[in-house]
Amino acid sequence: MSFSLQPMQSNGTLSVLQLTDLHLFAKEGTCLLGIDTMQSFCAVVNKIKELNRFFDFIIVTGDISQDYSAESYQLFSELISPLKGHIFFLPGNHDDGPLMYRMLGHYGINTNKHIVSGNWQFILLNSEVYGVAHGWLQREELDFMQECIYQYPDLYTVICVHHLPRLVGSRWLDTQTMHNQDEFNSIIHRLNHTKKIKLVLSGHVHQEYDCMHGDIRYISSPSTSIQFAPQSCYFALELKGPGFRYLTFHSDGNIQTDVYRLDDNLFLPDTNVGGY
Numbered sequence: 001m002s003f004s005l006q007p008m009q010s011n012g013t014l015s016v017l018q019l020t021d022l023h024l025f026a027k028e029g030t031c032l033l034g035i036d037t038m039q040s041f042c043a044v045v046n047k048i049k050e051l052n053r054f055f056d057f058i059i060v061t062g063d064i065s066q067d068y069s070a071e072s073y074q075l076f077s078e079l080i081s082p083l084k085g086h087i088f089f090l091p092g093n094h095d096d097g098p099l100m101y102r103m104l105g106h107y108g109i110n111t112n113k114h115i116v117s118g119n120w121q122f123i124l125l126n127s128e129v130y131g132v133a134h135g136w137l138q139r140e141e142l143d144f145m146q147e148c149i150y151q152y153p154d155l156y157t158v159i160c161v162h163h164l165p166r167l168v169g170s171r172w173l174d175t176q177t178m179h180n181q182d183e184f185n186s187i188i189h190r191l192n193h194t195k196k197i198k199l200v201l202s203g204h205v206h207q208e209y210d211c212m213h214g215d216i217r218y219i220s221s222p223s224t225s226i227q228f229a230p231q232s233c234y235f236a237l238e239l240k241g242p243g244f245r246y247l248t249f250h251s252d253g254n255i256q257t258d259v260y261r262l263d264d265n266l267f268l269p270d271t272n273v274g275g276y
C-alpha cells in the first residue's frame with residue numbers, strides 16, 4: 001500500500017533526512033568495536049535537533065539493530081522520538097525483518113514500503129538474507145519495484161535498499177554486496193527509458209558514496225555508529241565521526257544532498273579489531 005504525503009514546501013520541493021546503520025543493542029552501554037552505538041545515535045539525534053533543518057520525512061536504510069533483538073527496536077523508537085515527523089525504514093543484514101516490522105509498527109513507526117510525495121515516489125526494498133552479510137533482492141521485491149514504476153510513470157523515482165548495488169573498491173566489503181546487483185541494475189536501467197529513475201539510496205558500506213552510473217545516481221551514507229575505511233583491501237575502520245545525510249528533491253527532478261558528521265574525536269572505535 002502506498003503512503004501519500006503532501007510536500008510541506010509550496011514549490012513542491014521535498015526534503016528527506018537519511019539515517020543508516022545504527023547497530024543498536026538490546027543492552028544499553030554495549031559497544032560495537034569500541035563505540036557505544038546508543039550514545040552515538042543519541043548524539044546524532046541531538047545534532048539534527050541543533051541543526052534545526054527542515055525535513056518532510058526520515059528514511060532509515062537498515063541495520064537499526066546489531067543483535068536482532070526486540071529490545072533494540074524498542075530502543076530505536078524511544079531514541080528517535082525527539083525528531084518529529086514521519087519515519088520510514090527498511091531492513092539491513094543485521095536486522096530481523098519480520099520482527100522489525102512488527103515491533104516498529106507497534107511503536108507507531110510507519111511500515112509502508114511505497115511513499116508518493118509531490119513529483120516523487122520512494123520505493124523501499126528488502127535485500128536482507130537472514131543471518132548473512134550479503135544481500136539479495138528476491139523476485140517479489142523486484143516485481144514490487146516494477147509495479148510501482150509502471151503505476152506511476154510520471155513520477156521521479158528513488159529506490160531505497162540497504163545493500164548498495166555497486167562495488168566500492170574495498171575487497172572485503174565488496175564480497176558482502178547485493179549478490180544479484182547485476183540483475184537489479186540491468187532491470188532499473190532497462191526501465192529507465194523515460195529517465196525518471198533518479199536515485200538508488202543505500203546504507204551498508206558505512207561510508208559516503210555518490211556516483212552516477214548511466215542516468216542513475218547511487219548514494220550511500222555514513223553510519224550513525226562505526227565508519228569503514230574506503231578503498232581498503234582488508235577490514236579497516238575510519239576515524240571519522242558518525243554522520244547522516246539530508247537530500248533535497250526538487251520538483252524538476254534535480255537532487256541536492258549534504259552529509260553532516262559529528263566531530264571526529266567524539267566516538268573513536270577500537271582499530272585493533274580485525275572484523276565484525
Ligand SMILES: [Fe+2]
Nearest residue numbers: 021063092204
Ligand atoms: Fe551496517
